[in-house]
Amino acid sequence: MNWYYYIAWLVVGAQLLFTYNAARNYRYALAKHDKKGDATYKPRIALIVPCKGLDPHFDANVRSLLCQEHANYRAFFVVQERSDPACAELCRIRDELATRPGTPRMEVWVAGPSAACSQKIHNLLYAIDRLEDDIEILAFADSDVCVRSDWLVRLVRPLRKPRRGATTGYRLFVPIQNNLATLGLSAINASIAQMLGNTRFNHTWGGSMAVRFADFRRLGLAETWKHTLSDDLSLSVAVKKAGMIVAFVPACLVASYESTTWPRLYEFCRRQFLITRVYAPLTWAIGFLSSLGSVLGLWGTAAMAVYAAVVDAEHARFFALVPAVFVAGQLLRGILRQLMMVRLLRDQVSRLRPAILADVLGFWFWSLLLLAFIVSSAFGRTIRWRGIRYRLIGPTQTQILSE
Template identity: 35%
Template structure:
């Protein structure tokens, strides 16, 4: 009775192997084999802008990592919403103890755009005139010492408009939901390559000239998403966005179910407004996976009591799980190679739990997709936003500066 379902599941296994697993394995093999990519030296004067909010886990270590980059000439701008923000005093103290040129900026409350975009606009206005490259990073990210040099190097190619790294979540207490979030996030690596679909705002760089010419600051003044709006402008100009795997950055995660679902849904909701093409790719991939794997599993379980049960459907379902694990394993190998060595032990300790979460991750994505179709409101860092269009948002509830 389930022969057509078995055939369809088998076809999906082949598709998954050819389109997802093989490219992922080849990419990870190529990067880990060539431990140091040989690039022509390119270290233009750079300004690193880091928006900050609150005292996050690992904040002090992260700030010191940004201050200790192996790069010839760069300065840093740290920006907070208010001087009473918990991060302000911490960062002020650290930069006062360091010789690297760094400043603190207070941006004030956002009224017509996302608070992060507002903070970035305030910082951009303070960039030195001779800065050739603008680099944007998140305060909860921990980069390796070569991060800045690796991120800027591809910009020597005029065809490259922006470079990007990506985050990798490190579960603090190895709890289930943090591991699931790490796996969920790792799926985004599928869209990152030599011609990436987007740049991630926690680790991205752009030439100052292109930033000004494309009017990114003007775009940000009415935008919620800094990175997706920048990505759209870069790609719209005919330039490409290049993923630099060595610029993966570590971010601690210690979240419960509500926090994971809120975060993941926010990401998908923002994607739906700014990059509908990417959103549809997510819809297609995870809807198909859910239908084949979970639908096939339901059929197989329902037929177990039947006298006609032959178990053939179990084979492609097991293959789907195995290929999902191989895909996640390749991403994990990439992270272990590219992240600072301090995080390797944590990643290795949770590797079995991580690679087994593939089928559950797709259910989270399905939940994200459904909710993203039902609401235009999201909560981000204590602020509620209503997304009217990619160029218009409403700030429903201003954040508490003391938060």
């Protein structure tokens, strides 16, 4: 029996395993999303939102964070400098809502420039250092996300159980323009979201995450953050080292309105994967190998089928079926993740239709592009984030190059 026969069975098995995992995460997401849960857990929460510039739909995003069903929370919005246009807009929203019943206390703070960590983390630490002692939960959001009214309730609910050290949602990019780069951003991001589920491999995402304030202190995260760039990955690493888990909350998948270009898409994806390589190298390696497997599995098995036909191999018909298995598996995963997104973000379905079609029909192209972005992140340590250039010296050391 030829050597490539065994290879074909191996890659088919891996493809079936990936598809099974996607189906498992799909079932988990829908089950958790529909579950009501305990509504009696009402800890005092500090919601901290770092801001820089005016993101698309900035006003609606901020208001969504101030209209949460959880009554026992305070919202703190932090900018680098008073001249930031976000500062004036936040103050306008604060003053407008100040007399509206049910609106939580909202503060707008100016943190000043960072010296040794990312500006985002500097803003977060500025707020955390000024919190009152009665705060039980730290919740974090980005200014470019729009959340549901039950987002905060759902986000903190799993923290009732001590073994859950942090909770996380994730984002789904909702295209503002339906150009190919923006549709690609949505599709690639959705494929990453599909990996989250009931698994130890979850990582927190800083735009929708929460942690108990007592655990934040006990794990020494304030000291860790003073010299780092990534708030979420460093939080994940600390939580897992302490023997706790990161709980993914499907109902906290949030919409992020975006329009991008090919250069900006490349810059964004390379930055995300480079940060992952520095802070979570095992996760980066697994992502690289799975992406490489998807690409080689599809195109490599197609070449293998041609080779088997040319040499008139004994199992030539079997080899011809292997690429079909890969096409079917990757197509099914694309359908599953988009069905999940539609279910979790029902109010965004009309805007998402072009991205859904682009993902399902172009999965073979996006997998190539994803692999290219991951490979590009294997080189260098310099990134640009929100207009500031950083060098990632290591997980606990960041150099600010310029602004």
